[in-house]
Amino acid sequence: MTSVAVPLRSRRGTLAAAVAFARRHVLTVYSLLFFAYLMLPIGVVIAFSFNDPKGRFNYTWQGFTWKNWEQWNAIPDLQSAIQLSLLIALIASIVATLLGTLVALALVRYGFRGRAATNLLVFLPLSTPEIVLGASLLTLFLNLTSVLPIGFWTILIAHIMFCISFAVVTVKARLIGFDRHLEEAAMDLGANELTTFTKVTLPLIAPAILAALLLCFAISIDDFVVTYFNAGNRVTFPIFVWGAARVATPPQINVIGTAIFVVAVTLMLANVVFQNRRAKQA
Amino acid sequence: MAPATAEYDIRLIGLTKRFDDVVAVDGISLDIDRGHFFALLGPSGCGKTTTLRMIGGFEEPTEGRIELGGVDVAPLPPYKRDVNTVFQSYALFPHLSIFENVAFGLRRRGVKAGEVRRRVVESLDLVGLAGLEKRKPRQLSGGQQQRIALARALVNRPRVLLLDEPLGALDLKLRKEMQLELKRIQHEVGITFVHVTHDQEEAMTMADRIVIMNGGHIEQLGTPSELYERPRTAFVAGFLGASNLLEATVSGDDRVTLAEGSVVQLPHGMLAGRTGTVQIGVRPEKLRIGEGDTNSLSGIVTESAYIGVSTQYIVDTPAGPVTVYVQNDRTGGQVAAGERLTLSWSPESTFVVDAQEGTL
Amino acid sequence: MRVFHRKRWLTPYLLLAPGMLWLALFFLVPLGFLFYQSLESGNIDFGYAFTWAWGNYSSAIRSYRGQFERSFEYAGIATVVAFLVSYPVAYWIAFRGGRWKNLLLLFIVAPFFVTYLIRTLAWETILSDNGFVVRILHDIGVLSPGGRLLATGTAVVAGITYNFLPFMALPLYVSLEQIDQRLIEAAEDLYASRWAAFIRVTFPLSLPGVVAGTLLTFIPAAGDFINAELLGSPTNHMIGNVIESKYKELLDYPAAASMSFILMAIILAMILLYARAVGTEQLTG
Numbered sequence: 042m043t044s045v046a047v048p049l050r051s052r053r054g055t056l057a058a059a060v061a062f063a064r065r066h067v068l069t070v071y072s073l074l075f076f077a078y079l080m081l082p083i084g085v086v087i088a089f090s091f092n093d094p095k096g097r098f099n100y101t102w103q104g105f106t107w108k109n110w111e112q113w114n115a116i117p118d119l120q121s122a123i124q125l126s127l128l129i130a131l132i133a134s135i136v137a138t139l140l141g142t143l144v145a146l147a148l149v150r151y152g153f154r155g156r157a158a159t160n161l162l163v164f165l166p167l168s169t170p171e172i173v174l175g176a177s178l179l180t181l182f183l184n185l186t187s188v189l190p191i192g193f194w195t196i197l198i199a200h201i202m203f204c205i206s207f208a209v210v211t212v213k214a215r216l217i218g219f220d221r222h223l224e225e226a227a228m229d230l231g232a233n234e235l236t237t238f239t240k241v242t243l244p245l246i247a248p249a250i251l252a253a254l255l256l257c258f259a260i261s262i263d264d265f266v267v268t269y270f271n272a273g274n275r276v277t278f279p280i281f282v283w284g285a286a287r288v289a290t291p292p293q294i295n296v297i298g299t300a301i302f303v304v305a306v307t308l309m310l311a312n313v314v315f316q317n318r319r320a321k322q323a
Numbered sequence: 324m325a326p327a328t329a330e331y332d333i334r335l336i337g338l339t340k341r342f343d344d345v346v347a348v349d350g351i352s353l354d355i356d357r358g359h360f361f362a363l364l365g366p367s368g369c370g371k372t373t374t375l376r377m378i379g380g381f382e383e384p385t386e387g388r389i390e391l392g393g394v395d396v397a398p399l400p401p402y403k404r405d406v407n408t409v410f411q412s413y414a415l416f417p418h419l420s421i422f423e424n425v426a427f428g429l430r431r432r433g434v435k436a437g438e439v440r441r442r443v444v445e446s447l448d449l450v451g452l453a454g455l456e457k458r459k460p461r462q463l464s465g466g467q468q469q470r471i472a473l474a475r476a477l478v479n480r481p482r483v484l485l486l487d488e489p490l491g492a493l494d495l496k497l498r499k500e501m502q503l504e505l506k507r508i509q510h511e512v513g514i515t516f517v518h519v520t521h522d523q524e525e526a527m528t529m530a531d532r533i534v535i536m537n538g539g540h541i542e543q544l545g546t547p548s549e550l551y552e553r554p555r556t557a558f559v560a561g562f563l564g565a566s567n568l569l570e571a572t573v574s575g576d577d578r579v580t581l582a583e584g585s586v587v588q589l590p591h592g593m594l595a596g597r598t599g600t601v602q603i604g605v606r607p608e609k610l611r612i613g614e615g616d617t618n619s620l621s622g623i624v625t626e627s628a629y630i631g632v633s634t635q636y637i638v639d640t641p642a643g644p645v646t647v648y649v650q651n652d653r654t655g656g657q658v659a660a661g662e663r664l665t666l667s668w669s670p671e672s673t674f675v676v677d678a679q680e681g682t683l
Numbered sequence: 684m685r686v687f688h689r690k691r692w693l694t695p696y697l698l699l700a701p702g703m704l705w706l707a708l709f710f711l712v713p714l715g716f717l718f719y720q721s722l723e724s725g726n727i728d729f730g731y732a733f734t735w736a737w738g739n740y741s742s743a744i745r746s747y748r749g750q751f752e753r754s755f756e757y758a759g760i761a762t763v764v765a766f767l768v769s770y771p772v773a774y775w776i777a778f779r780g781g782r783w784k785n786l787l788l789l790f791i792v793a794p795f796f797v798t799y800l801i802r803t804l805a806w807e808t809i810l811s812d813n814g815f816v817v818r819i820l821h822d823i824g825v826l827s828p829g830g831r832l833l834a835t836g837t838a839v840v841a842g843i844t845y846n847f848l849p850f851m852a853l854p855l856y857v858s859l860e861q862i863d864q865r866l867i868e869a870a871e872d873l874y875a876s877r878w879a880a881f882i883r884v885t886f887p888l889s890l891p892g893v894v895a896g897t898l899l900t901f902i903p904a905a906g907d908f909i910n911a912e913l914l915g916s917p918t919n920h921m922i923g924n925v926i927e928s929k930y931k932e933l934l935d936y937p938a939a940a941s942m943s944f945i946l947m948a949i950i951l952a953m954i955l956l957y958a959r960a961v962g963t964e965q966l967t968g
Binding site: 068069072075078080089099100101140144146147150152153159162163166168169170171172173174176177178179181183184199205206209259262265270278279282283295297298301302305310313316317 | 707
């Protein structure tokens, strides 16, 4: 009898232990489920980039193939759409980060009249729905078509506009934690304003500027709504996807989506590893 | 001690700083002699740091002049002034090595590479941290960072070195060590040091001249012993050590009468023409138990506290409560609460302060 | 010699000028144009003229009241769900994340690295009639046979929730992460149970993140039209869909402009009400 009872009791023990574990780690278990939910569509995007769909739509799993990756640019206009998106994102992120950094410097470093109004003007685009941003810009551009045809430049102007606020917020956050005494020390040691900026301020806020640059790039390359209103007949990658979604969804869209995801995650991972290493050095 | 005709390194004339409605520094005038270790002492918010920051060039004076070696530098930016600062937070550049931190000022002035190396090493030697050139600031302890901040300022051989509560972040033992170290270094380099602190003991230990500030004004300027023995205001008497202050009426050339009628003899000339009501003071350790000195008071012991080297009594006298420190140089002899005690002190230990605070 | 200080006075304005000018020209001025256009009347063939046509506003509300209401209903539900779903995770990362914090945050923002439209299309795949989610729901009887997920309001709200989830989770994490652990210990020291410590200390201190997260989720959600277009049916259309089609297909600019303005006005009014309820200083940081 005892020989039966022992494994029985121990089985009940493991069950109780499992329940106890789940109770103690309910938050952890929940969080893991949450991450699974977050990753689910991403997994679908990646998986379906290897799908071999029979019809025009890439919605049901048919079979594995490398074909889509090998012929990623086999779809007409896809390559030019990606090139346009990259070019716009590159220019917009650089210009917006530059302008945003200057605004952030003014806001954190100087007392001046009109500070509240400046903060408001930075805050407002962030709290306006994209569709309103896009529609209002289109209204302006429709009145300017004789001097500024709707196309590349209007997309670029729009992207810089909605990126500026993000750049200001990102750089500002870093500047607020910045020890003003460091700049005073530089001046105390004979550095003028310009030298102080290049030798002390800039190296110390460089990570924030880089973060702003990456953020702006990501927002720009992903933007659909504002671009859709102000692109005229130019086609960026999101606009291409939008057009495709109505008539056909070639798996190459998933290939590009996966590629963007992998590049972005790699960059972010590199940043995390880099920061951890720096933290460890300290 | 410097002769009366000494050159002034710093001269402040009617210096005022207002922030919106708040007057942080209210028209102070002050001469700081060359080669002195000078302390600006006062409670927080007394204007001492603002004064230092105006000398350093980080705040623009609302009014007044700041003369450095005879030239008004008030309109000049920090990088055009021959002063260097040791910041409270040290403000070491986190992205630069110790060597580059110390070399920063020399490089800005275009000193040749070989000379930079020689002087950086020399100044790290001076603060006892040779060999740390390649480290980053965050790899150093607080005490080491403090020394690097000192070396980084001194390497430029400024006319005046400003120190803004440089020891505030260190623990007590390290602070004591650094106090002596700073004094040694000041002797060695012979540069004028202006040291801001709220710690009276720190100021007394290091400085040969102390300015006590309160509410944007200068309360009193003098050597540590002058300030301690002859405080001129109630604020100074209370801020620098402990004092018994008693209300009295002038009743003769060098004599006052306390409220309960006993007469107190003062040092010759101390009253200097005062009449009516004054406040006199005596330090607790200058009081002796028993008759024997010219001035005396008696009362009931209400509290006694044994604190090692001495015992502290509070004696309730007709003139008010009086604190006494008695050296525990002999065993026994403790007085219990409730006992009656007579205290006496010499005229030389008595001082007179202005009744109201904040006047010079 | 005074030059130094005089230059200093001008510096902030020089720094601000390019960025602020850009925002003024391409954010404020366009809003002015939009407002002007919202008061025009006419049609695309004969052109529009400014006539103080306030009627555009009343007819927009009369004709599209349902879409307006649906926009705020969907956005409201999505915001609440996103908050409830992500708060525990933000808490978990902030207090239990340890040295994995940065990596876990990377997971939180990972959806942002897949193009918005593509991840919405992925949900279309997941929720499709022969996808595994619908199959499971059929099997356990939650969904009646023949019942579907795609082209329903549920799918639209689910899509919105997912797409803006990082906007909610990140500010929540940031505000939770800043809480001094000792405050919670102090609360427990003062006889607060773990739950009481959370309700009385942790949660109030995380309010700035809650405020930022709700706004960052609600505002884009209310103006969204992509989820309704890809995951819903015309009966699930939001005001964004109407504005989009008026602008891009029907070229009825005055109507679209007036609707844009109503949308923005309602959102601003809600922000102000919200600000009054929770305190203004938490809004602009």
